[in-house]
Amino acid sequence: MSDIKYLPGKEPHENEHRLIFKNVDRQGWDTSIDTYLEDGGYEMLKKGLGMDPKAVTEDVKASGLRGRGGAGFPTGIKWGFIPPNNTKPVYLICNCDESEPGTFKDRYIVHQDPHQLIEGMVISAYAVSAHTAYIYIREEFPEAAITLEKAIAEAREKGFLGQNIQDSGFDLEIYVHRGAAAYICGEETGLIESLEGKRPYPRIKPPYFPAAMGLYMAPTIVNNVESLCHVVHILRMGGQEYVKLGTPRNSGTRILCVSGDVKKPGYFEVEVGKVTFRELLYDMCGGPKDGRKFKAVIPGGSSSKILRCNESFKIGRGDDAKDLSFWDLPLDFDTLAAAGSMAGSGGVIVMDDSRRMSWVLNNITHFYAHESCGQCTPCREGSTWMKKVSDRIENGQAVPEDVKTLEEIAYQIDGKTVCAFGEASAWPVEAMIDKFREELVGETSDTNDFKTDERIAQEEFLSKVQ
Amino acid sequence: MRPLKFPLTDFFKVSSKIEVPHPRAIDRKRLEYIRLYAPVKVDVPNARLIERDALRYLFKDHPKPRRNDRELVKRDLPEPSVLEKNVLSPETPGSINFPPFKITPELEKKANQRIAQYPADQSRSAVLPLLHEVQHHFGFISPESIDWVADKLNIAPIKVVEVVTFYPGFRQKAPGKLHFRVCRTLSCAMGGSYELMARLCEITGIDRSGADGQKDPISVSPCGNYSVEYAECLASCGTAPVCLVNDDFHEGLTPDKAKDLIAQYNG
Ligand SMILES: Cc1cc2nc3c(=O)[nH]c(=O)nc-3n(C[C@H](O)[C@H](O)[C@H](O)COP(=O)(O)O)c2cc1C
Ligand code: SF4
Numbered sequence: 001m002s003d004i005k006y007l008p009g010k011e012p013h014e015n016e017h018r019l020i021f022k023n024v025d026r027q028g029w030d031t032s033i034d035t036y037l038e039d040g041g042y043e044m045l046k047k048g049l050g051m052d053p054k055a056v057t058e059d060v061k062a063s064g065l066r067g068r069g070g071a072g073f074p075t076g077i078k079w080g081f082i083p084p085n086n087t088k089p090v091y092l093i094c095n096c097d098e099s100e101p102g103t104f105k106d107r108y109i110v111h112q113d114p115h116q117l118i119e120g121m122v123i124s125a126y127a128v129s130a131h132t133a134y135i136y137i138r139e140e141f142p143e144a145a146i147t148l149e150k151a152i153a154e155a156r157e158k159g160f161l162g163q164n165i166q167d168s169g170f171d172l173e174i175y176v177h178r179g180a181a182a183y184i185c186g187e188e189t190g191l192i193e194s195l196e197g198k199r200p201y202p203r204i205k206p207p208y209f210p211a212a213m214g215l216y217m218a219p220t221i222v223n224n225v226e227s228l229c230h231v232v233h234i235l236r237m238g239g240q241e242y243v244k245l246g247t248p249r250n251s252g253t254r255i256l257c258v259s260g261d262v263k264k265p266g267y268f269e270v271e272v273g274k275v276t277f278r279e280l281l282y283d284m285c286g287g288p289k290d291g292r293k294f295k296a297v298i299p300g301g302s303s304s305k306i307l308r309c310n311e312s313f314k315i316g317r318g319d320d321a322k323d324l325s326f327w328d329l330p331l332d333f334d335t336l337a338a339a340g341s342m343a344g345s346g347g348v349i350v351m352d353d354s355r356r357m358s359w360v361l362n363n364i365t366h367f368y369a370h371e372s373c374g375q376c377t378p379c380r381e382g383s384t385w386m387k388k389v390s391d392r393i394e395n396g397q398a399v400p401e402d403v404k405t406l407e408e409i410a411y412q413i414d415g416k417t418v419c420a421f422g423e424a425s426a427w428p429v430e431a432m433i434d435k436f437r438e439e440l441v442g443e444t445s446d447t448n449d450f451k452t453d454e455r456i457a458q459e460e461f462l463s464k465v466q
Numbered sequence: 467m468r469p470l471k472f473p474l475t476d477f478f479k480v481s482s483k484i485e486v487p488h489p490r491a492i493d494r495k496r497l498e499y500i501r502l503y504a505p506v507k508v509d510v511p512n513a514r515l516i517e518r519d520a521l522r523y524l525f526k527d528h529p530k531p532r533r534n535d536r537e538l539v540k541r542d543l544p545e546p547s548v549l550e551k552n553v554l555s556p557e558t559p560g561s562i563n564f565p566p567f568k569i570t571p572e573l574e575k576k577a578n579q580r581i582a583q584y585p586a587d588q589s590r591s592a593v594l595p596l597l598h599e600v601q602h603h604f605g606f607i608s609p610e611s612i613d614w615v616a617d618k619l620n621i622a623p624i625k626v627v628e629v630v631t632f633y634p635g636f637r638q639k640a641p642g643k644l645h646f647r648v649c650r651t652l653s654c655a656m657g658g659s660y661e662l663m664a665r666l667c668e669i670t671g672i673d674r675s676g677a678d679g680q681k682d683p684i685s686v687s688p689c690g691n692y693s694v695e696y697a698e699c700l701a702s703c704g705t706a707p708v709c710l711v712n713d714d715f716h717e718g719l720t721p722d723k724a725k726d727l728i729a730q731y732n733g
């Protein structure tokens with residue numbers, strides 16, 4: 001791979017291990033199928049279609065690949081959930097609704113390397129016996145939707161899609177379906193509802209697990225773009241070889257997207273768990289901006305719990321337990337979960353000491369209040385309340401009890417909703433208050449007597465009643 | 467003020483016959499009402515705009531609505547229903563940029579292509595793609611186009627309305643010729659996207675004070691050439707702040723680049 005040259009200024013860092021992003025920012029690279037074929041593309045498709053579908057699934061299971069969309073669920077096991085006696089058509093959906101704040105990896109795959117995704121999708125569809133696949137792409141990627149449709153047409157022309165692909169007897173059609181700027185369409189059951197032409201109200205699980213009752217009530221596999229691309233590399237390397245990348249239970253590579261207050265933000269494809277925060281933020285991202293110090297980091301998209309840079313954590317159980325400072329934490333699924341946060345979608349947002357936490361909190365609560373689908377009360381009302389209270393704190397109109405109120409609201413959303421959006425909106429608030437309580441309380445004042453419109457109306461009403 | 471293209475005297479006749487409410491109280495429904503009673507047939511392109519100008523002109527020395535006007539409006543016109551309120555598209559200065567909704571063979575062809583992507587008994591899935599086609603050609607989703615989509619897919623219009631009103635990606639009023647969607651989420655906000663928005667508004671003369679993130683996110687400049695809106699994370703946080711201009715994506719837009727960004731399109 002050493003002969004690959006990258007665009008000047010975009011060369012990968014030496015700690016990187018590029019599989020998925022091999023062709024991103026590559027010199028002389030474009031999205032046409034000829035370029036991809038010249039580079040040995042679609043070979044794995046031929047190999048995969050020559051195997052037994054079960055063998056492909058087994059390989060993916062052996063590779064230990066965990067979904068890169070947020071939940072980190074093992075992909076091979078998910079594929080195995082399709083009921084064995086199923087008679088309905090099976091659907092494969094690629095989740096390209098990348099809208100978790102802080103995440104920007106799928107963007108580069110679909111804009112710069114669409115054929116890798118298509119190849120991964122054909123192999124995955126073959127493994128789960130799906131003959132129709134959809135790419136659900138967010139509306140804000142209009143260019144990528146065109147690129148993908150062009151790539152699909154090219155692939156069909158060369159016989160990598162359509163009827164009887166490469167004489168294997170396997171048929172597959174892939175269609176692009178554009179969303180319409182709603183974050184909740186990223187949630188897999190919300191996505192399915194949206195694909196059915198409805199409002200994206202997530203379905204309750206159980207019983208609506210997509211693998212059993214998904215699109216049109218037929219078995220459906222929803223996978224993230226990055227997860228599907230990994231399938232190509234698993235087939236190339238073999239599951240047994242792939243599992244050696246990364247650390248045990250956290251195999252493979254993953255793309256970390258760093259944004260915020262660092263000198264060189266960007267994307268880095270690394271072996272999972274091989275890079276610590278110190279290496280990531282100081283070596284790869286060039287450290288804090290001049291004259292600043294790192295204050296806090298959101299490790300896996302805005303839904304994950306924030307970590308303070310001066311914390312330390314007890315990781316592991318029993319005799320294996322060790323104390324690790326924030327800087328020595330490796331970025332893998334299990335360690336971050338043990339540290340009380342999550343690896344999520346790989347979006348690392350960094351804040352330095354110039355940021356007021358109340359402002360950050362306010363920005364995040366606005367996002368969730370805007371994006372709640374409104375189906376269940378705790379989330380719909382709670383996210384709006386959190387926004388209003390955090391508005392007050394940010395504007396200096398709050399009293400100290402408001403911080404407690406905010407915390408109470410968050411804990412009342414968490415775990416009481418139809419979909420995981422409830423946790424996604426409550427966790428950042430819970431963590432922010434837990435870790436920066438003094439700072440938030442410091443922005444409030446006992447003497448504030450700010451009243452909301454609702455409060456004024458309520459008092460007026462009560463005075464009339466009495 | 468744009469010169470008027472038809473004799474105003476006709477309009478004065480109208481106003482002497484029925485009392486025309488103050489422009490502030492005028493929405494589409496009421497314009498239709500006036501048109502119904504108008505002794506002249508206003509048969510020019512963009513008739514609605516001209517009517518609006520005419521009304522503005524009529525009431526230029528008349529800054530506050532008179533009480534009678536409001537009462538007249540109340541008495542004679544039923545309050546628009548929830549459905550009407552959600553379906554009707556208010557006029558904006560940007561309306562002039564887009565042709566009125568019309569079913570063309572080309573649109574039909576594209577629609578049929580989209581419908582073919584889904585199983586035959588699941589054509590409802592094509593609601594989003596069809597609405598995208600409409601929005602792409604006509605700038606926004608009008609009541610007529612909702613009817614067309616519902617007809618095409620053989621579903622009740624409400625099923626289309628619920629989709630249009632839910633998704634922030636569908637507009638119900640005309641944006642400007644250049645529609646800016648500035649990302650306001652954390653990484654971009656840290657990079658200065660709020661200042662970028664302020665600069666864009668300053669340059670284009672847009673007043674965002676009436677904008678409401680949920681119900682009415684789009685603000686259009688008085689000239690109708692520009693409109694702005696806040697978007698949530700556009701998935702390019704590493705190159706913050708970012709912004710979509712129509713379908714073009716721009717990254718690394720520090721506030722000082724706002725002027726160049728606009729110039730790029732006007733040059
Ligand atoms: C509120 C919410 C938003 C989500 N957004 C996305 C998203 O934008 N992209 C994505 O791939 N997965 C998203 N997910 C995760 C999906 O539900 C699902 O777990 C994922 O697509 C499965 O793919 P994977 O197994 O390959 O990770 C979201 C989940 C929730 C609860
Ligand atoms: S938790 Fe929120 S986003 Fe999820 S279904 Fe309920 S209201 Fe909708």
Ligand code: FES
Pocket residue numbers: 101102103649650651652653654655698699700701702703706707708
């Ligand atoms: S925060 Fe603006 S693109 Fe993600």
